[in-house]
Each structure stands twice: as C-alpha cells, then as structure tokens.
Amino acid sequence: MVFKKRLDYGFNAFSVSNVPRAPRSIRKRDRTKRVVEDGRICAFELLASLAGKLLEEGESSASSNASAGHDHVSIGKDVKLETRYDDKPLKTECVGHVSCDASVVTSDWTTENSDNSKEPKHSENNAILEPTLTKAPPACSVQINDDLKYTIQKCNVGYGSFPGNLDGCSPNFGELCDGISENGVKREVETNNYPTMDPLEVSMTFPAPINSERDVKLPSRSDSVLNASFSRHRNDIKLGSRDDDEKFSRFNKLSNRFKVSRPATCIEDRRIRKLLTSKYWKAAPKLKDFEDSRADGGIKALQRKRKTYYDKCQYDTLYKRRKFFDRSSIVTSDGRIGSENVSNSPEKVTNENENKCRLVAMSHGACEIASLLTGHQASHKSDDSHVKLSIKSFRIPELYIEVPETATVGSLKRTVMEAVTALLGGRIRVGVLLQGKKVRDDSRTLLQTGISSEDNLDALGFTLEPGPVIVPPPICSEEPLLQLPCGSAPQNLTRSLVVTPALDTGVPDATPDPPLLTNSAKSVDSNYEHVSSQTDMLTDQNLSESRALVPVPAMNVEALAVVPVNQKIRKSELAQRRTRRPFSVSEVEALVQAVEELGTGRWRDVKLRAFENADHRTYVDLKDKWKTLVHTAKISAQQRRGEPVPQELLDRVMAAHAYWSQHQTKQQGKHHPGTLRITDSQADRIGFAVAIPTITM
DNA sequence: TTTAGGG
DNA sequence: CCCTAAA
Numbered sequence: 001m002v003f004k005k006r007l008d009y010g011f012n013a014f015s016v017s018n019v020p021r022a023p024r025s026i027r028k029r030d031r032t033k034r035v036v037e038d039g040r041i042c043a044f045e046l047l048a049s050l051a052g053k054l055l056e057e058g059e060s061s062a063s064s065n066a067s068a069g070h071d072h073v074s075i076g077k078d079v080k081l082e083t084r085y086d087d088k089p090l091k092t093e094c095v096g097h098v099s100c101d102a103s104v105v106t107s108d109w110t111t112e113n114s115d116n117s118k119e120p121k122h123s124e125n126n127a128i129l130e131p132t133l134t135k136a137p138p139a140c141s142v143q144i145n146d147d148l149k150y151t152i153q154k155c156n157v158g159y160g161s162f163p164g165n166l167d168g169c170s171p172n173f174g175e176l177c178d179g180i181s182e183n184g185v186k187r188e189v190e191t192n193n194y195p196t197m198d199p200l201e202v203s204m205t206f207p208a209p210i211n212s213e214r215d216v217k218l219p220s221r222s223d224s225v226l227n228a229s230f231s232r233h234r235n236d237i238k239l240g241s242r243d244d245d246e247k248f249s250r251f252n253k254l255s256n257r258f259k260v261s262r263p264a265t266c267i268e269d270r271r272i273r274k275l276l277t278s279k280y281w282k283a284a285p286k287l288k289d290f291e292d293s294r295a296d297g298g299i300k301a302l303q304r305k306r307k308t309y310y311d312k313c314q315y316d317t318l319y320k321r322r323k324f325f326d327r328s329s330i331v332t333s334d335g336r337i338g339s340e341n342v343s344n345s346p347e348k349v350t351n352e353n354e355n356k357c358r359l360v361a362m363s364h365g366a367c368e369i370a371s372l373l374t375g376h377q378a379s380h381k382s383d384d385s386h387v388k389l390s391i392k393s394f395r396i397p398e399l400y401i402e403v404p405e406t407a408t409v410g411s412l413k414r415t416v417m418e419a420v421t422a423l424l425g426g427r428i429r430v431g432v433l434l435q436g437k438k439v440r441d442d443s444r445t446l447l448q449t450g451i452s453s454e455d456n457l458d459a460l461g462f463t464l465e466p467g468p469v470i471v472p473p474p475i476c477s478e479e480p481l482l483q484l485p486c487g488s489a490p491q492n493l494t495r496s497l498v499v500t501p502a503l504d505t506g507v508p509d510a511t512p513d514p515p516l517l518t519n520s521a522k523s524v525d526s527n528y529e530h531v532s533s534q535t536d537m538l539t540d541q542n543l544s545e546s547r548a549l550v551p552v553p554a555m556n557v558e559a560l561a562v563v564p565v566n567q568k569i570r571k572s573e574l575a576q577r578r579t580r581r582p583f584s585v586s587e588v589e590a591l592v593q594a595v596e597e598l599g600t601g602r603w604r605d606v607k608l609r610a611f612e613n614a615d616h617r618t619y620v621d622l623k624d625k626w627k628t629l630v631h632t633a634k635i636s637a638q639q640r641r642g643e644p645v646p647q648e649l650l651d652r653v654m655a656a657h658a659y660w661s662q663h664q665t666k667q668q669g670k671h672h673p674g675t676l677r678i679t680d681s682q683a684d685r686i687g688f689a690v691a692i693p694t695i696t697m
Numbered sequence: 698t699t700t701a702g703g704g
Numbered sequence: 705c706c707c708t709a710a711a
Contacts, residue, residue, distance in 0.1 A: 577705065604699060624705065
C-alpha cells in the first residue's frame with residue numbers, strides 16, 4: 001500500500017519532457033541532395049583548378065615540384081599502354097588524358113552479358129553481374145559516352161590538383177612507394193582513385209583465353225557520387241590516433257554538420273548490406289564478388305555514418321586498396337615474361353624497386369603483391385605425401401611501359417608499380433611451369449605432373465598471367481593504421497583472387513581446383529574445404545582482431561597462400577562489427593537522466609540530448625543500452641557482468657522504465673524535465689524503486 | 698530516418 | 705551490437 005502510493009506519486013512526478021519533438025521533416029534532411037551537389041560542385045571546382053594548374057605548368061617542367069602528383073601527371077601524359085595477349089594485341093592508347101581517363105574511369109560501364117554459359121544461374125541474376133573482361137573495346141566507348149561527365153568529376157575529385165592523367169592512380173603510387181605518408185591529403189588522393197579502377201579493368205582487355213565470363217554492370221552513379229562526396233569529406237578529415245574516437249568524432253562534427261557524404265553512403269551501405277544478406281548470395285555465389293566490390297562503397301558509407309575516427313581510416317584503407325589495384329595506363333601483355341625484368345620498359349625494374357613495392361604493399365596491407373613478387377622458388381618435398389613449395393618469385397606478364405625521357409626515375413618506378421599493381425589487381429591467374437613448360441592440365445595431380453618429384457621441384461615455377469576473372473577491388477580491412485601490414489592481406493587475397501570454379505577456366509581444362517595464388521609453400525592442391533575454412537577463419541580473425549586493435553597475428557604464410565573460392569567468405573566482411581564500447585557509468589548516468597526526462601520512445605531525442613557528441617552512440621545504441629540496463633536492473637548483482645553499474649542508477653532505470661512503460665512514452669511535450677532521485681534502497685529489493693521527484697518545474 | 702523488437 | 709519491419 002504504502003509503496004504503491006509512493007510509486008504512483010513518483011511516477012506522476014516524472015515529467016514529460018517539455019522539449020517538443022521536432023518534426024522529423026525538418027530534423028535532418030536534404031542532406032542527401034546537398035551532398036550530391038556538393039560532390040559535384042567540388043568536382044567541378046577541382047576540375048577548374050586543375051585546368052588552371054595545367055596551364056600554369058604548361059611550360060615549366062613539372063620537375064620542380066617533386067610531389068608525386070606532379071610526377072604522376074607528367075607520366076600520365078606520355079604513358080602509352082599497350083596490351084597484348086599472345087597474338088591478339090589489344091591495345092589502348094590514351095591520347096587525351098581526359099578522354100582516356102574517362103574511359104578508364106567509368107564505373108558505369110555496362111556490359112551486356114554475353115556468355116556466361118557456364119553458370120546458368122547467373123543469368124538469372126543479371127541484375128548483379130560480376131565484373132569480367134570486356135571483350136571488346138566498344139564497351140569502353142559506350143561507357144565513356146555515358147559517363148564522361150562522371151569521369152571528369154572523378155578526376156577532379158580524385159586527383160584534385162593533379163591535372164588529368166591517364167591513370168588517375170599513379171600519383172598515389174609514388175606516395176605509396178615512398179611508403180609513409182599517412183596524411184589526409186595523400187590518402188585522399190589514393191582513395192579517390194578508387195572509382196577508376198573498375199573501369200580500367202574493363203578497359204584493359206585481356207583477350208582472355210578463357211571462357212566463362214560474367215558481365216558486370218557496375219552502378220556507377222552511386223559510386224561516383226559516393227566517391228566524390230567521400231573524397232570531399234576526406235578533405236576535412238585528419239587522421240588522429242585510434243583511440244581518440246571521441247575527439248575524432250567531435251572533430252568531424254564540423255564536417256558532419258554538413259553531412260556531406262552521409263546520405264549517399266548510407267544509402268549505399270544499406271543497399272549493399274541488403275544485397276549481401278539477400279538470397280542473391282546463395283543464389284549466385286558469383287555475385288558476391290561483385291557485391292564485395294560494391295561493398296566497399298557501402299562499407300565506406302557505413303563507416304561514415306558511424307563517424308568514428310578509425311572508421312575513416314578504414315575508408316582510407318579501402319580506397320587505398322582500390323587505388324592499388326587501380327590501373328590505368330598500363331597494359332600488360334600476355335602473360336609471362338619474366339617479371340624480374342620488364343624488358344620492354346625503358347628501364348629495368350630493379351630489385352630495389354621491387355622491394356620498395358613490397359614495402360609499400362606491406363605498409364598498406366597489400367601483402368599479396370609483395371608476396372607475389374617476391375619469395376623464393378625453392379621447394380622441397382615433405383616427408384608426407386604433401387608437396388611443399390616455397391615460391392620465391394612469380395613471373396608476371398610482360399609489361400609494356402612508355403614514359404618520356406624526361407620522366408624521373410621515381411616516376412618510372414611508380415609507373416612500373418602501377419603496371420604491376422594493375423596486373424595484380426586485375427584478373428590474374430597463376431600458371432604453373434614445370435621445366436619451362438606450362439602445365440595446362442589442371443586436373444592432373446602433382447604426382448602425375450611430376451611436381452611431387454624432388455627433381456622436378458627445382459624446375460617448378462609459377463607465373464602470374466592475365467586471368468579471366470575480373471577481380472573486384474578488395475575491401476580493405478578495417479583499422480589500417482593499427483593493423484599490421486599483412487592483416488588485410490588475407491582478405492585481399494581472397495577477394496582479388498577469388499575465382500569461381502566455373503570461371504576459372506582460363507586454363508584449357510579447368511578443374512575444380514581454383515588457381516591458387518600463393519606466396520607460400522602451401523601445397524598446391526589444397527582441397528576446397530580446407531581452403532574455405534581457412535579463409536573464413538582468416539577473414540574473421542582479421543576482422544575481429546584488427547578491430548580489437550590487436551595486431552593480426554601474422555597469418556601464417558600457408559594461410560595466406562590459399563585462395564579460396566568459397567562463397568561464404570564474405571559474410572563477415574560485409575558487416576564489420578563496430579568495436580564494442582561498453583557504456584561507462586557516466587554514460588549510463590547520462591542515458592538514465594535523459595530517459596527520465598524524455599521517456600523511452602524518443603531515442604533520437606535522447607541521443608541529441610545526452611550523446612550528441614558521442615558519435616559512436618547512435619540512438620539505436622542508446623535504445624539497446626536502455627534495454628540492457630532494464631534487464632540488468634532486474635537481475636541479481638551476481639549475474640551482472642562488466643563494469644558494475646551503481647545500484648542507484650539501476651534503481652533509476654527501473655523507476656523510469658516503470659514509469660514510462662506505464663505512460664505512453666508518446667504523450668510528450670507538456671511536462672518539464674524533472675529530476676528523479678532514487679532514495680529508497682529498500683524498495684529496489686522488492687523489485688521496484690521508488691522515485692521521488694525532487695524537482696518539478 | 699526513427700522506432701521498436703528480435704537476434 | 706546487428707538487422708529489420710514498420711511507421
């Protein structure tokens with residue numbers, strides 16, 4: 001009786017917030033549009049500035065400024081790329097940077113699916129196509145027409161002050177190679193390049209000897225927009241220390257206010273997520289690749305939304321990665337001329353260069369490249385029936401690079417790097433050479449082929465050659481900064497190298513065995529199951545550990561070596577869980593306070609009121625936290641985990657919960673916020689707290 | 698975009 | 705925390 005009375009009193013005392021809920025309509029909207037416009041405007045501005053810069057630089061050599069950007073520019077102008085595949089020369093020559101870029105950049109390219117006979121089911125899912133080789137140049141032109149505009153934008157955005165280049169990515173390379181810079185500007189550049197990648201791949205044509213292909217349709221609009229906005233956003237971002245989420249958040253707030261990129265990204269993200277989780281997955285494994293690539297954007301969006309410091313980093317990494325694989329003006333010729341020396345290029349690629357590349361790759365988490373390029377070739381047979389191989393180096397396709405005589409060595413290196421990157425980032429397959437002969441029969445066992453023989457192992461070689469599958473740009477793993485260089489490698493490897501069996505028909509008799517790109521001594525014929533599981537493990541590990549800021553244990557080489565063709569690999573990648581951030585007591589206090597005032601149905605307002613500066617706490621988070629608090633308050637202290645929440649707060653939680661669950665949270669708007677104070681420590685044992693209003697206005 | 702809930 | 709159906 002008494003209690004009840006008091007309770008009632010208390011409840012009544014809860015005041016409904018006097019803060020009227022703002023009409024959602026005016027809360028936050030028009031961001032999306034604004035964003036888009038922003039991006040465009042920005043792009044144009046950049047373009048304009050670029051043009052101006054170009055003019056200025058017209059006469060003076062770009063030498064004075066050693067910035068990669070400049071170098072890049074110069075190279076871009078003169079680089080001629082030529083691609084040849086065996087007897088079929090395919091070649092692309094960029095005459096006009098802009099135009100060329102356009103062709104390359106287009107992300108919208110749509111190719112009609114021509115022959116995907118191998119995988120009928122795909123046809124059903126035409127909506128999402130996987131990027132594949134473009135058989136004919138025509139596609140390019142089409143795209144160009146359609147997307148020239150976009151391309152330009154991208155160029156602007158991406159390159160900022162860099163005058164149009166054939167390959168938008170080059171600039172980055174320089175930086176990458178130098179390896180160190182982490183500053184926002186560089187990152188920005190790198191990231192920006194990402195969009196061009198797909199197109200490039202498309203434009204780069206490897207007369208794929210192979211069969212099944214999928215045509216891809218890449219939605220580019222969103223990409224471009226996304227990209228643009230993103231890059232723009234990036235301008236405002238500075239990298240901070242990982243732990244400074246809060247600071248970071250605040251910092252970002254400024255830019256966030258404008259929500260430049262959020263809309264697009266959010267949408268994208270959502271869309272992607274949906275795709276990812278949708279049945280398409282299962283229906284069309286292939287799609288995954290595609291989706292993954294798309295996911296990049298989505299993830300970005302996602303992260304952006306989260307606005308956490310390192311989320312941004314992730315973005316950066318993502319873009320970087322893309323950049324990495326972005327190619328542009330470089331063409332590779334058939335596949336396999338010693339990589340050690342790029343014979344046709346003006347200069348040889350030196351070991352130094354390789355090392356540099358490796359460093360770069362490592363620093364950016366693109367270990368795969370390094371792996372591919374380095375390593376020994378030594379191999380030996382193990383005691384058991386497994387053949388263990390240690391690959392020291394891969395031969396890579398011939399690269400034909402043309403650079404002006406005035407180009408600097410550094411620019412040359414970058415160019416080469418790009419070429420290599422493009423190659424690696426593109427569709428490549430691994431070829432096996434035994435005693436100089438290419439082993440084409442994938443169905444043969446190592447034993448049958450003689451690879452198991454010690455004698456032959458010495459004569460065993462691997463090559464990288466243009467493969468039939470277009471590789472979606474790898475999504476970079478999160479927390480690049482903290483992550484160990486190789487942390488993301490697994491993902492990349494899997495992503496970039498994933499080849500579905502069906503597609504993996506580059507070799508005459510394709511077999512279930514997917515081509516493996518390995519940098520390790522892993523036995524060549526690993527079985528699928530193993531592969532997939534490994535991959536999954538790796539992926540997960542990567543995700544979780546990196547998130548936790550725990551250095552990803554160097555994946556053992558073996559693990560990395562495996563290139564799974566599995567489909568379930570990605571799930572984890574898509575939804576990168578946010579790092580767990582337990583609510584502190586003070587946060588709980590703030591939450592309780594806000595809920596007491598606002599009720600339990602206005603989480604957005606709660607967020608605004610008590611966590612506006614905590615970008616990592618979304619209203620959904622707050623709602624969830626409240627849910628758990630209520631639960632926590634109901635269970636015994638012994639059952640509670642984590643940082644103990646003061647009983648006083650739990651009492652308030654219970655009181656507020658009881659009050660608001662009894663009152664429609666909805667009837668807000670009239671009351672004043674009051675301060676509730678739980679004074680009764682006896683009551684809580686009984687299961688409810690007594691709330692005594694101390695202040696009622 | 699928010700809210701409300703289930704997982 | 706994530707994911708989503710609803711609103």
